[in-house]
Amino acid sequence: MSSSQFKIIGRPVPPPDLYEKVTGTAQYTFDMDFPGLLHAKLVTSREPHAKIKSIDFSKALQVPGVVAVATGKDFPYRLGIYVGDRDILAIDKALWVGHPVAAIVADNIRAAEKAIDLVEVEYDPLPPVFDPEEAVKPGAPILHPDLAKYTISPAFKPVPGTNIANLFRLTKGKGEAALDSADVVIERNFRIPFTTHAYMETWSTIAHYKVTGDIEIWTSSQSPYAPRYLTAMSLGIPVGKIKIRIPYVGGGFGGKAGILNEPLVAMLSKKAGYKPVKLVMTRAEQMKSMPIVAGYRAKAKMGFSKDGRIVAYSVRFLFDGGAFADYAVNVARTAGYACTGVYDMPNAYCESITAYTNKVPTTAIRGFGYPENHWVLERMMDIGAKELGISPLEIRSKNFLRMGDPTSTTGYGTPMRADQGDLPGVMKTSAELIEWDKEPEQPKEPWKIRAKGIAVSLKGPSQPPNAVDAAVIKFNEDASVDVLVATGNYGQGTVNALRMLVAEYFDLPLDKVHLTWMNSTEWNPYTWQTVGSRSLFTVGSALLDACEDAKRQILDVASKVLKVKPEELAIADGKVYVKGEPWMSIPLSEIVMGYTFPNGQVYGGPIIGKGKHYPAVLSYLDPDTGQALPINAETGHGEPGHVTVFYTFGSTAVEIELDLLTGEVKVLKATQVYDLGRVINPLTATGQAIGGLVMGMGRALYEEIVFDDTGGVANPNFSFYYIPRAKDAPDDIRVKFLETPQANGPFGARGFSENVMIAIIPAIANAIQRGTGVEITELPMTHERVWRAIKEQRPDLIEKAMKALKEWKG
Amino acid sequence: MTRTITFKLNGRPRVVEVEDNETLLEVLRNKLGELSVKAACYKGECGLCTVLFNGRPVKSCMVLAVEADGGDVVTAAGIASNGELVPVQKSFIEHGAFQCGFCTPAFVVASHYFLQKNPNPTREEVKEFLSGILCRCTGYKQIVDAILDAAKYYRK
Numbered sequence: 001m002s003s004s005q006f007k008i009i010g011r012p013v014p015p016p017d018l019y020e021k022v023t024g025t026a027q028y029t030f031d032m033d034f035p036g037l038l039h040a041k042l043v044t045s046r047e048p049h050a051k052i053k054s055i056d057f058s059k060a061l062q063v064p065g066v067v068a069v070a071t072g073k074d075f076p077y078r079l080g081i082y083v084g085d086r087d088i089l090a091i092d093k094a095l096w097v098g099h100p101v102a103a104i105v106a107d108n109i110r111a112a113e114k115a116i117d118l119v120e121v122e123y124d125p126l127p128p129v130f131d132p133e134e135a136v137k138p139g140a141p142i143l144h145p146d147l148a149k150y151t152i153s154p155a156f157k158p159v160p161g162t163n164i165a166n167l168f169r170l171t172k173g174k175g176e177a178a179l180d181s182a183d184v185v186i187e188r189n190f191r192i193p194f195t196t197h198a199y200m201e202t203w204s205t206i207a208h209y210k211v212t213g214d215i216e217i218w219t220s221s222q223s224p225y226a227p228r229y230l231t232a233m234s235l236g237i238p239v240g241k242i243k244i245r246i247p248y249v250g251g252g253f254g255g256k257a258g259i260l261n262e263p264l265v266a267m268l269s270k271k272a273g274y275k276p277v278k279l280v281m282t283r284a285e286q287m288k289s290m291p292i293v294a295g296y297r298a299k300a301k302m303g304f305s306k307d308g309r310i311v312a313y314s315v316r317f318l319f320d321g322g323a324f325a326d327y328a329v330n331v332a333r334t335a336g337y338a339c340t341g342v343y344d345m346p347n348a349y350c351e352s353i354t355a356y357t358n359k360v361p362t363t364a365i366r367g368f369g370y371p372e373n374h375w376v377l378e379r380m381m382d383i384g385a386k387e388l389g390i391s392p393l394e395i396r397s398k399n400f401l402r403m404g405d406p407t408s409t410t411g412y413g414t415p416m417r418a419d420q421g422d423l424p425g426v427m428k429t430s431a432e433l434i435e436w437d438k439e440p441e442q443p444k445e446p447w448k449i450r451a452k453g454i455a456v457s458l459k460g461p462s463q464p465p466n467a468v469d470a471a472v473i474k475f476n477e478d479a480s481v482d483v484l485v486a487t488g489n490y491g492q493g494t495v496n497a498l499r500m501l502v503a504e505y506f507d508l509p510l511d512k513v514h515l516t517w518m519n520s521t522e523w524n525p526y527t528w529q530t531v532g533s534r535s536l537f538t539v540g541s542a543l544l545d546a547c548e549d550a551k552r553q554i555l556d557v558a559s560k561v562l563k564v565k566p567e568e569l570a571i572a573d574g575k576v577y578v579k580g581e582p583w584m585s586i587p588l589s590e591i592v593m594g595y596t597f598p599n600g601q602v603y604g605g606p607i608i609g610k611g612k613h614y615p616a617v618l619s620y621l622d623p624d625t626g627q628a629l630p631i632n633a634e635t636g637h638g639e640p641g642h643v644t645v646f647y648t649f650g651s652t653a654v655e656i657e658l659d660l661l662t663g664e665v666k667v668l669k670a671t672q673v674y675d676l677g678r679v680i681n682p683l684t685a686t687g688q689a690i691g692g693l694v695m696g697m698g699r700a701l702y703e704e705i706v707f708d709d710t711g712g713v714a715n716p717n718f719s720f721y722y723i724p725r726a727k728d729a730p731d732d733i734r735v736k737f738l739e740t741p742q743a744n745g746p747f748g749a750r751g752f753s754e755n756v757m758i759a760i761i762p763a764i765a766n767a768i769q770r771g772t773g774v775e776i777t778e779l780p781m782t783h784e785r786v787w788r789a790i791k792e793q794r795p796d797l798i799e800k801a802m803k804a805l806k807e808w809k810g
Numbered sequence: 811m812t813r814t815i816t817f818k819l820n821g822r823p824r825v826v827e828v829e830d831n832e833t834l835l836e837v838l839r840n841k842l843g844e845l846s847v848k849a850a851c852y853k854g855e856c857g858l859c860t861v862l863f864n865g866r867p868v869k870s871c872m873v874l875a876v877e878a879d880g881g882d883v884v885t886a887a888g889i890a891s892n893g894e895l896v897p898v899q900k901s902f903i904e905h906g907a908f909q910c911g912f913c914t915p916a917f918v919v920a921s922h923y924f925l926q927k928n929p930n931p932t933r934e935e936v937k938e939f940l941s942g943i944l945c946r947c948t949g950y951k952q953i954v955d956a957i958l959d960a961a962k963y964y965r966k
Contacts, residue, residue, distance in 0.1 A: 012906075014903050014904065014906055015906075017911065018902075018903040018908075019895075019903075020911075021908050021911030021914045021915075022886070022895065022899040022902050022903060022908070022914055022915075022918055023846070023886065023887060023890055023895070023899070023915075024845070024846020024847070024848075024885060024886035024887045024914070024915035024918070025846065025887065026911050027845065028848075028912065030848070031839075031845040033843075109840075197946075198944075198946050199910070199912075199946055200848070200850045200856070200858060200910065200912040200913050200944065200945070200946055201848075201850070201910070201912045202850065248910070248911060248912075249910060250848075250850075250910045250911070250912030251909075251910040251912060251946050251947055252910075253946070282852065283850060283851045283852070283853075283855075283856075490909075490910045491908070491909025491910035491911065491947050492909065493909070683906045684906060686906070686952075687906045687909060687947075687948060687952060690948065690949040690951045690952065691909060691947045691948045691949040692949070693949055694948075694949030694950065694951075695946065695949070717851065717853065717855060718850075718851055718855035718856055718944060719855055723944060723946060724949075724950075725940075725941040725942075725944065725950075726936075726937040726938075726940035726941045726943075726945075726950040726953070726954065727937045727938060727940075727941045729937075729949050729950040729951055729954075730951075731933060731951065731954075733949075733951060
């Protein structure tokens with residue numbers, strides 16, 4: 001798989017956190033305890049939209065063990081990463097059933113649990129709005145009348161006086177008007193429901209606000225710097241007063257990006273007399289009161305020429321952001337700007353609105369707008385193929401972006417480059433692995449059918465242009481290296497891959513490259529965030545920059561000792577040696593703390609390498625046109641910027657078995673093909689491909705948040721919100737990675753850990769359509785939804801299957 | 811009401827005062843510091859608090875602590891002896907059968923029990939047995955592979 005030019009890269013290396021994880025000794029924030037630790041619980045709203053008239057704590061305060069109480073009036077702050085719409089407790093209005101309106105701190109969790117039930121809150125109900133289409137109509141109840149006063153990131157465009165948290169529009173060529181010149185136009189509506197991340201460790205935060213004004217925070221966040229900055233900004237505390245430490249984290253999937261409950265717990269610690277306070281969400285609280293994953297409705301039109309070329313495409317997404325959309329606005333914006341996917345479209349119009357409704361708030365999610373966008377696009381391609389009578393592979397091949405094609409998603413005029421990956425190769429490999437040309441063997445039960453489907457995806461990090469990263473490496477006395485990076489480790493394997501880059505670079509054995517298990521702003525240098533499949537690329541680039549910095553210093557010392565020019569030296573096998581004369585060498589261990597000459601004089605000093613990465617090619621997109629703003633003439637001759645630092649191409653093909661009588665869909669075989677540029681660690685890369693496939697199957701087949709009449713979450717648990725179990729996962733998963741090196745990637749690598757759950761979703765629906773002709777455009781594809789679709793579109797299939805069943809039973 | 815119970819935890823006798831309505835999970839984590847036992851729901855849905863109770867796997871959130879009086883509890887932290895990992899632990903490492911690791915102790919303790927009872931399992935039997943424990947990261951395949959691969963050591 002990987003080239004033999006490397007010693008470490010391409011080897012299946014288990015991550016070093018394995019012993020702690022299999023023995024149960026790995027510590028998560030959920031597990032942490034401190035002397036005198038207090039516990040907090042939240043009182044949540046039972047009203048979907050209401051003024052808070054009064055909050056009476058008198059009975060709650062009688063509970064032995066209760067230390068402090070708080071309401072939103074105690075902490076009237078607004079926060080958020082893109083649209084600063086969140087409060088930390090409802091300030092004067094409750095915005096959904098589940099909105100935290102008050103907090104209790106007690107010296108034990110049982111006392112806090114008892115006390116929250118005794119808090120009496122009096123509400124003055126306001127009319128609620130639950131439907132996003134109603135919410136954006138004139139006259140709808142307004143959730144955020146002060147929207148204009150919130151802190152807004154420059155790439156976003158909320159519409160004050162409405163429930164529109166963000167409005168994004170992209171026009172390419174003649175836009176929607178060009179549909180008129182198409183031979184065939186298809187038009188379909190799509191839906192995705194609210195879902196949830198279902199990371200196993202719920203949001204857990206401990207904060208200690210100290211009498212000195214310093215705040216120490218332990219939190220189950222994806223990475224430490226974003227919550228530190230956002231906490232500092234929202235509370236008006238200097239950033240350097242806050243230390244954020246992150247131990248092991250029990251999953252994230254985007255749901256622990258941005259900010260969790262850090263500001264609230266910090267302020268509760270202060271209110272409780274500067275004592276450490278812990279707040280852990282129960283599963284129900286997590287799903288009812290903390291941000292989950294936005295759903296949408298979409299309307300799409302695609303116009304083709306007779307021969308299957310896309311003439312024009314339009315799509316309108318209406319995302320339901322719930323009561324706060326601080327991070328979800330960018331999920332929706334990304335679905336908008338990435339609307340054309342892997343296809344060359346001369347004309348396109350894409351609109352993406354994020355609406356506020358009186359429901360649970362929403363945030364980032366693995367895939368970040370791309371699973372949402374591809375659900376429409378990759379279904380439209382297969383529906384188009386059916387209408388035009390050509391194959392799903394052919395319609396895609398005809399329309400793929402080719403080298404030099406401008407994309408709507410990399411900014412106007414930014415052509416595709418050859419080193420971005422082998423897009424046709426990805427689909428071809430996926431098709432070969434599923435044996436596309438071979439008819440599936442039909443099951444012995446005549447009421448079941450098997451069929452194959454395919455989809456193609458692209459994904460890049462949706463990061464702002466100022467998403468910068470640093471890395472530091474420190475040599476130890478024994479010429480081992482400590483790697484200091486602040487990117488988070490919640491199972492993706494990235495930090496292990498980063499360790500492998502350093503080992504490869506200096507030709508060190510892996511056990512001489514050390515990682516710290518506790519990630520902290522105190523010792524790890526800045527990283528914007530661990531999100532978007534970006535860290536291997538961006539932090540990896542910073543880390544190689546740090547390696548080069550350290551190497552320069554090492555060679556400088558060695559050149560003084562060996563009396564040759566630095567460029568004549570190389571590092572291998574724990575030594576610096578003269579190229580071509582390997583017997584002329586010094587052990588690294590004699591250099592890394594400074595070289596001591598025979599007379600005792602020292603030259604050099606400790607070797608510490610520092611490096612950075614900043615995405616100079618990125619610029620903001622104009623929210624009205626979707627065009628990237630020109631890059632400064634100094635760096636890019638005024639040409640348009642890019643919207644992402646890389647794209648990774650992928651394809652999933654499936655063979656499914658569909659029971660026509662129950663609507664049950666089983667995935668029997670699946671492929672996962674990605675062009676990774678360079679496979680750093682095939683063991684963990686394969687793990688991402690398999691894990692993401694099954695997570696995507698959850699979104700495709702099972703997962704849906706159900707709302708009751710009050711807009712509250714009706715299924716906040718794993719009994720009625722079903723995520724895939726071992727028995728649901730396919731055994732036959734065919735993973736293959738292509739390696740078209742990215743010119744500017746570390747050793748040629750790109751990231752991909754979100755792309756893995758994008759194509760699987762439309763691939764399943766495409767297989768249903770190929771097997772039955774039945775079109776599914778709503779998720780999830782539950783037994784009932786699939787059965788109803790067959791009943792409506794192909795009742796003959798059900799009749800035939802019923803007959804076959806009767807004959808079978810004989 | 812509170813009462814004092816005595817039980818063996820990972821081979822050592824423990825004495826602890828518990829409330830009548832406290833679960834074994836709560837006592838293990840909050841009173842005995844047995845943090846290898848995780849929890850993601852506290853209501854018998856996720857399986858992350860699985861321990862061996864009197865030799866059988868149970869969800870410790872579904873057992874009242876008072877029921878453990880006189881019993882024997884083994885957790886993931888208690889199956890390795892003198893730092894020597896049991897075969898299924900080693901196999902999880904080799905197969906990369908975990909990512910965030912939060913569910914791993916439950917899978918390890920349950921599969922160690924399972925392979926002792928059934929050292930010749932089919933793939934379907936492993937999957938059926940594991941379906942009471944949730945994992946969001948791995949997609950289960952590498953966990954099932956790890957268990958099937960480790961089975962040979964349990965046949966000896």
